[in-house]
Structure formats: structure tokens, C-alpha cells
Amino acid sequence: MDMIWDTSIFLGKFLYYFLESVFYKIIPKKKKDVAGETVLITGAGSGLGRLMAIKFASLGAILVLWDINEEGNMETYRMVKEKEGVKAFAYTCDCSNRQEIYRVADQVKKEVGDVTILINNAGVVTGKLFLSTPDDMVERSFLVNALSHVWTYKAFLPAMMKANHGHLVCISSTAGVVGINGLSDYCASKFAAFGFAESLYIELRVLKKSNIKTTIVCPYFIKTEMFHGCTTKYPFLLPILEKEYVAEKVLNAILEEQTYLMMPKFVYFALLLKQILSSDMLFALIEYLGLDTCMASFIGQSKAGEVQTEAERKQL
Ligand SMILES: NC(=O)c1ccc[n+]([C@@H]2O[C@H](COP(=O)([O-])OP(=O)(O)OC[C@H]3O[C@@H](n4cnc5c(N)ncnc54)[C@H](O)[C@@H]3O)[C@@H](O)[C@H]2O)c1
Structure with missing residues (x-):
């Protein structure tokens, strides 16, 4: 009897949420007002982080900018302050260091107040074949791309x-x-970041903290320094995304409180294929899409100064 009741409730909810999502595909959701919200962006000193800071500033948010690169971060600070009345605070913070995250977070709480929108954006990439990747670079990827999310949540989620x-x-x-x-x-650390954010999203729902929203963003290559040199074979399926386009989509997803955002749309389809195709069919698709060679001409962040030769990449 319980099972029939449970199943009816589940099917009712399923149908309701399905119709709701179809409705919002036709009539976009009302965007939330972020004026006066305190938005912390890690990795605000360049690329996507900088563009998001500029967009939030134009909506009247208070900005807290974090980056390990003081010069880049100050440049973003100057750019957001160009708009009259914008409140912004820049902090140099190495997100690979837990103690430093906690120290700067305490400083933010004292000087600015509680953070209400936390954007974990700082990222690094090594871009080497596995056996050529030094251990410290593997650690750095996990520290910046994944573990920093855990420490920032610990610092700002309680409020x-x-x-x-x-x-x-x-x-x-x-x-x-x-x-x-x-x-x-990079993949391992980004899978970890995704899993962590998704798990916390579920945990917060179970704890009935439904007014704490989550947005998880999964873009393909973006035209920033990070993946400089990477290629795509069929740009109509997997284009290298313009950073302005990505920043706008992320902003919209936050304002519409969308939980998942994959870009381009083909990624949603690729994910479905991943579940249903055999591994050999999947590998044929990887070759067809050029995902086997997309990193072959990788140059990456110029500051890293670690351009790899073809010989280095092939050394396994
Ligand atoms: N560029 C792409 O193709 C691409 C694709 C998918 C996802 N992403 C992700 O988007 C995010 C933004 O990347 P981007 O393309 O703007 O690259 P970017 O290199 O322009 O920006 C990354 C920022 O993170 C900062 N940073 C690096 N290490 C840090 C540390 N230890 N502490 C604090 N800040 C640190 C850098 O100084 C830089 O300002 C990253 O998380 C990246 O992994 C990028």
C-alpha cells in the first residue's frame, strides 16, 4: 500500500516538475534581484572571473574579488569601480592554501560582511600527459580546482x-x-568540484535550506588564456566559446536559479550518449569529434611559461 502511495506521489511530482520545466522553457523565469548582495568571485583577476565581476557590478551587487594575481585583481577592481557607486573589495588570496582562504575569509567577514553569492571560479590547468605531470602540479590542480571550494563553503556557508x-x-x-x-x-579535479557541489546541493535540499541555491557550470573550451592553443574539429558541434557569451550565460543561470548549465548544448547530448553507447562506440565518437587531439597544440596560461613540445607530450 505504502509503495502505491509513494509511487503516486512521485509520479505526481515528476509530472508537475516536468510541466514546470517545459513552462519555463517557453516563458523564461523571473530573474532575481542581486542589488545589495555580496558576491565573492575567486579568480577574479582575469578571464571569466573578471567579466562576471563587471556584470554583477552593473546590477548593483557588492563585489569581493579574490585572486592570487594581485595585479590582475587590481585591474578588475579598477574596471568595476568605473561604474559610479559600485562597492568593491579586492583581496590577494592563494586559493591553493587552506589557511590563507580561512584567514582572508575572516578578513572579508569583518570588513565587508557575510558573503551571499559565492562563485568558485579560480582554476589552473597543467595540460600534460599523465606520466609527464609532476606530482606538485597534480596537487595544485586539486587544491585550486576542487579543495578551495570545500574551504570557501566551510567559511561562508554557515552564515x-x-x-x-x-x-x-x-x-x-x-x-x-x-x-x-x-x-x-584537470578532469579529476573538475569531476571532484562537480561532485562536491552536487552533493551539497542535495544536502541543502534535504536540510530544507531551499533558499540557498546552487549553480554548477560546465563549459567546453573558452577563448581565455587558460586553454590557449587548443583546437576543435567541428565548431558547429563543439565551438570554442566566446568568454563574453559564457559570462552572460553564467550570470543568467544564477539570476534564474538554474542548477546545471552545460555549454554548448551538445554537451547535454554527449552526456546522454556516454550513458548508452558501448565504450568502443564512444571512442569512435571521441575521434570523430577530435577530442583525442584537441590538446595537441595546447599552450595554456602564458604566465605558466610551460609550453610543451610535441615530443614531451608523447613521452609516456
Ligand atoms: N578557459 C576554458 O576553456 C575553460 C573551460 C571550462 C572551464 N573553465 C574554468 O573556468 C574558470 C575560469 O577560467 P578562465 O578561462 O577565466 O581562466 P583564467 O586563467 O583567465 O582565470 C583563472 C583565474 O584563476 C586565478 N588563479 C589561479 N590560481 C589561483 C590560486 N591559487 N588562487 C587564487 N586565484 C588563482 C588566476 O590568477 C586567474 O585570474 C576556471 O575554473 C576554469 O577551470 C575554463
Whole structure:
């Protein structure tokens, strides 16, 4: 009897949420107002982080900018302050260091107040074949791309829980849902970031903290320094995304309180294929899409200065 009742409730909810999602596909959700919200962005000193900071500033949010690169972060600070009346605070913070995250977080709480929108965006990439990746670079990938999310949640989530108000944003990657050749440490750390954010999303729902929203973002390659040199074979299926486009989509997803955002749309389809195709069929698809060679001409962040030769990449 219980099972019949449970199943009826489940099917009722399923149908309701299905119709709701179809409705919102036709009529976009009302966007939330972020004026006066305190938005912390890690990795705000360049690329996507900088663009998101500029967009949030134009909506009247208070900005807290974190980056290990003081110069880049100050440049973002100057850019957001160009708009009159914007409140912004820049902090140099090495997100690979737990103690430093906690120290700077305490400083933010004292000087700015509670963070209500946390965007974990700082990221690093090694871009070497697995056996050529030094151990410290593997560790750095996990520390920055995944573990920093855990420490920032520990620092800022308690106040969100108390107020039952907030938004947690995880910038993962397509490499956080699909393994990509030449990106083993990056993929592993981005899968970890995705899993952590998704698990907390469920935990918060179970704890009935439904006003703390989560947005998990998985973009394919973006035209920033990070994956400089990478290629795509069929841009109409897997384009290298414009950073302005990605920043706008992320902003919209946050304002519409969307939980998952994959870009481009083909990634949703690829994920479905991953579940249903045989591994050989999947590998044929990987070759067809050029995902086996997309990292072959990788140059990456210029500051890293670690351009790999073809010989180095092949050394396994
Ligand atoms: N560029 C892409 O193709 C792509 C694709 C998918 C996902 N992403 C993700 O998007 C996010 C933004 O990347 P981006 O493309 O703007 O790259 P980016 O290199 O322009 O920005 C990354 C920022 O993180 C900062 N950072 C690095 N290590 C840090 C540390 N230890 N502490 C604090 N800050 C640190 C850098 O200084 C830089 O400002 C990253 O998480 C990245 O993994 C990027």
C-alpha cells in the first residue's frame, strides 16, 4: 500500500516538475534581484572571473574579488569601480592554501560582511600527459580546482544556513563530466568540484535550506588564456566559446536559479550518449569529434611559461 502511495506521489511530482520545466522553457523565469548582495568571485583577476565581476557590478551587487594575481585583481577592481557607486573589495588570496582562504575569509567577514553569492571560479590547468605531470602540479590542480571550494563553503556557508539565503556557484567544466585526453589531473579535479557541489546541493535540499541555491557550470573550451592553443574539429558541434557569451550565460543561470548549465548544448547530448553507447562506440565518437587531439597544440596560461613540445607530450 505504502509503495502505491509513494509511487503516486512521485509520479505526481515528476509530472508537475516536468510541466514546470517545459513552462519555463517557453516563458523564461523571473530573474532575481542581486542589488545589495555580496558576491565573492575567486579568480577574479582575469578571464571569466573578471567579466562576471563587471556584470554583477552593473546590477548593483557588492563585489569581493579574490585572486592570487594581485595585479590582475587590481585591474578588475579598477574596471568595476568605473561604474559610479559600485562597492568593491579586492583581496590577494592563494586559493591553493587552506589557511590563507580561512584567514582572508575572516578578513572579508569583518570588513565587508557575510558573503551571499559565492562563485568558485579560480582554476589552473597543467595540460600534460599523465606520466609527464609532476606530482606538485597534480596537487595544485586539486587544491585550486576542487579543495578551495570545500574551504570557501566551510567559511561562508554557515552564515547562509543561518539566514537560509544564498547562492553557491561552482565553475566546473565539460572536463568535469567527460574524461578528456591530456587533462587527467584537470578532469579529476573538475569531476571532484562537480561532485562536491552536487552533493551539497542535495544536502541543502534535504536540510530544507531551499533558499540557498546552487549553480554548477560546465563549459567546453573558452577563448581565455587558460586553454590557449587548443583546437576543435567541428565548431558547429563543439565551438570554442566566446568568454563574453559564457559570462552572460553564467550570470543568467544564477539570476534564474538554474542548477546545471552545460555549454554548448551538445554537451547535454554527449552526456546522454556516454550513458548508452558501448565504450568502443564512444571512442569512435571521441575521434570523430577530435577530442583525442584537441590538446595537441595546447599552450595554456602564458604566465605558466610551460609550453610543451610535441615530443614531451608523447613521452609516456
Ligand atoms: N578557459 C576554458 O576553456 C575553460 C573551460 C571550462 C572551464 N573553465 C574554468 O573556468 C574558470 C575560469 O577560467 P578562465 O578561462 O577565466 O581562466 P583564467 O586563467 O583567465 O582565470 C583563472 C583565474 O584563476 C586565478 N588563479 C589561479 N590560481 C589561483 C590560486 N591559487 N588562487 C587564487 N586565484 C588563482 C588566476 O590568477 C586567474 O585570474 C576556471 O575554473 C576554469 O577551470 C575554463
